[in-house]
Amino acid sequence: MIASPSTFQFDVDQIRSRFPALTITDNGAARVYLDNPGGTQMPQPALDRIHYYLTHQYANSGGVFRTSLETDQMLHDSRRAMADFLNAPSEDEIIFGPNMTSLTFTLSNVLKYWIHPNDEIIVTRLDHDANISPWLHLAEDVGARIRWIDFNPPDCRLNIDELEAILTDKTRLIAIGLASNSVGTINPVHKIASLARAYDVLIYVDAVQYAPHAPIDVQTLGVDFLTCSPYKFFGPHQGVLWGRYDLLDRLPAYKVRPAQEQPPHKFETGTQSHEGRAGTLGALEYLAWVGTQFGDKFRNQFPDFQERTLKLHAGMAAIQSYEQTLSKHLINGLKNIPGTTIWGITDTHRLDERVPTVTFTMNGHNPRVIAERMAKQNIFIWDGHYYAVETAERLGLDRSGGMVRVGMAHYNTIQELDRLLECLHRLQTKE
Ligand SMILES: Cc1ncc(COP(=O)(O)O)c(C=O)c1O
Numbered sequence: 001m002i003a004s005p006s007t008f009q010f011d012v013d014q015i016r017s018r019f020p021a022l023t024i025t026d027n028g029a030a031r032v033y034l035d036n037p038g039g040t041q042m043p044q045p046a047l048d049r050i051h052y053y054l055t056h057q058y059a060n061s062g063g064v065f066r067t068s069l070e071t072d073q074m075l076h077d078s079r080r081a082m083a084d085f086l087n088a089p090s091e092d093e094i095i096f097g098p099n100m101t102s103l104t105f106t107l108s109n110v111l112k113y114w115i116h117p118n119d120e121i122i123v124t125r126l127d128h129d130a131n132i133s134p135w136l137h138l139a140e141d142v143g144a145r146i147r148w149i150d151f152n153p154p155d156c157r158l159n160i161d162e163l164e165a166i167l168t169d170k171t172r173l174i175a176i177g178l179a180s181n182s183v184g185t186i187n188p189v190h191k192i193a194s195l196a197r198a199y200d201v202l203i204y205v206d207a208v209q210y211a212p213h214a215p216i217d218v219q220t221l222g223v224d225f226l227t228c229s230p231y232k233f234f235g236p237h238q239g240v241l242w243g244r245y246d247l248l249d250r251l252p253a254y255k256v257r258p259a260q261e262q263p264p265h266k267f268e269t270g271t272q273s274h275e276g277r278a279g280t281l282g283a284l285e286y287l288a289w290v291g292t293q294f295g296d297k298f299r300n301q302f303p304d305f306q307e308r309t310l311k312l313h314a315g316m317a318a319i320q321s322y323e324q325t326l327s328k329h330l331i332n333g334l335k336n337i338p339g340t341t342i343w344g345i346t347d348t349h350r351l352d353e354r355v356p357t358v359t360f361t362m363n364g365h366n367p368r369v370i371a372e373r374m375a376k377q378n379i380f381i382w383d384g385h386y387y388a389v390e391t392a393e394r395l396g397l398d399r400s401g402g403m404v405r406v407g408m409a410h411y412n413t414i415q416e417l418d419r420l421l422e423c424l425h426r427l428q429t430k431e
Contacts (some may be wrong), residue, residue, distance in 0.1 A: 016413075022041065028297060031418065032377075032416045037357050041234070048282060077183070078281035079282075090245055092248075093263070097268065099239040100240075113229070115144050120168070128310030132390065147171075156344045167201070176189060181386055181391070186354055206227055207227060211233045225244075230276075235284075237278035283295075289315070291318070297315045329414050340360050343360065344358065346359075360408045365428070366400070374420065383404050386405060
């Protein structure tokens with residue numbers, strides 16, 4: 001899947017020059033943004049789109065005058081770009097909303113018509129709670145049963161054998177993450193979809209933590225719904241839900257009467273964040289630019305795609321390849337710090353099974369204290385469970401402050417990682 005790094009040049013300085021936030025210093029210290037799983041920084045094209053929309057086109061949708069017509073065009077363009085990003089067959093399969101969590105609750109609510117008493121819903125202990133709680137509520141509301149898939153510590157891979165054991169004629173829905181926000185594992189969703197094909201099961205995929213790191217093709221994944229959040233892939237605070245058109249068409253929507261009856265509009269209640277949509281369009285234009293600049297070596301992986309879809313996917317493949325060099329450097333560096341346990345895949349030959357989100361604990365140091373010490377050096381990292389409460393509990397870390405999470409993006413550098421590793425090393429050896 002991944003082209004050999006020796007044949008591939010990724011100019012991270014050129015990438016960084018497009019992100020104004022990366023040039024900011026505080027008291028002379030550059031900021032090191034390693035909080036990316038919580039939200040990424042925005043490139044200039046996304047900021048420009050928002051600014052232009054707010055200054056030149058700001059209006060409500062559906063009018064006959066210039067600003068409203070331009071608003072409708074922009075809303076259409078952002079939906080089309082999002083469809084290209086996911087290789088969705090139609091932009092009418094793309095629903096925008098405030099965030100992934102709200103969209104998932106919207107869908108879990110309407111799936112009450114699909115799931116009946118004694119049906120079963122499968123969830124995993126590796127997921128963010130936004131892909132668990134909506135299904136727990138749904139199960140409680142309709143009298144369905146929740147079945148769990150566990151994972152294997154410490155490498156934190158899902159136990160797929162368990163899925164095979166619990167998948168039955170009663171199963172109606174599998175809710176699964178494409179990548180863990182906590183330990184970075186990429187789940188074999190395509191394989192799960194193949195296993196589930198023999199049953200009358202819907203598959204709902206949380207791709208929030210996968211979307212910033214690799215190309216997504218909803219047509220080859222073989223699933224029914226997929227969600228992601230543009231603010232995790234260089235856009236503003238927004239959520240996106242893709243669903244198969246025939247399903248979206250059949251499902252009821254809680255909507256006001258004058259709103260359109262067809263998907264996606266029937267699920268987009270009220271006035272959208274138009275400036276958010278403009279920013280998402282700008283973020284996707286930026287990612288297509290990444291494809292133009294650095295994606296040449298990857299284009300042949302996507303032979304049948306139309307030009308912008310091709311650019312977006314080649315760009316994401318280039319990002320994935322570069323980020324694997326970052327993961328390798330960080331994992332090897334952490335392995336050299338005494339008393340450090342990395343939770344998740346640490347075999348650097350298996351980097352295509354993880355995203356560059358690396359989580360660890362250090363003997364004798366509470367995760368919050370480590371994050372605070374790094375914050376003093378202007379290095380931004382997270383501590384805690386990050387709403388992956390089941391994962392933290394399963395690892396036995398929920399009562400001890402969780403874990404430290406270093407989440408990289410394609411604008412991070414080896415030098416930034418070295419700065420982090422040096423600070424961690426000093427902390428542990430008390431130099
Ligand atoms: C894997 C995963 N799923 C879902 C969410 C929730 O996304 P949102 O903030 O868009 O509701 C997050 C947020 O961090 C996440 O990491």
